[in-house]
Amino acid sequence: MAKKLSEQAAKAVRSNTLYKQVFGTPEGEEVLKDLMKSAGVLSSTYVKGDIHETLIREGERRLVLRILQTVEVDIEKFKALYEEISEEE
Numbered sequence: 001m002a003k004k005l006s007e008q009a010a011k012a013v014r015s016n017t018l019y020k021q022v023f024g025t026p027e028g029e030e031v032l033k034d035l036m037k038s039a040g041v042l043s044s045t046y047v048k049g050d051i052h053e054t055l056i057r058e059g060e061r062r063l064v065l066r067i068l069q070t071v072e073v074d075i076e077k078f079k080a081l082y083e084e085i086s087e088e089e
Contacts, residue, residue, distance in 0.1 A: 016070055019067065019070045019071050020070075020071050020072070023067065023071045024071065032067065032068075032071075032081065033081055033084060035064045035067065036064055036068075036082070037085045037088075038060070039057075039063065039064040040060075041061055041064050043061075045057035045058040045060075045061050
């Protein structure tokens with residue numbers, strides 16, 4: 001049991017490291033900004049009268065939020081990324 005938990009922890013650390021390597025590059029930041037924009041990270045996901053579309057949009061949004069959490073984007077970096085997205089629109 002302890003060995004299995006240790007293996008799971010090692011996989012989680014490796015996964016987090018890979019996320020940081022990928023999204024820590026300039027290219028990764030561009031992809032992250034695109035994901036934030038397309039998933040509407042700071043927008044409402046509610047679609048009046050369409051629960052299915054609402055759930056799809058919320059799933060997309062949650063995935064991007066998970067990436068942001070995994071790569072440990074701090075609030076200042078998040079604000080900078082969001083401002084760049086806003087300027088592009």
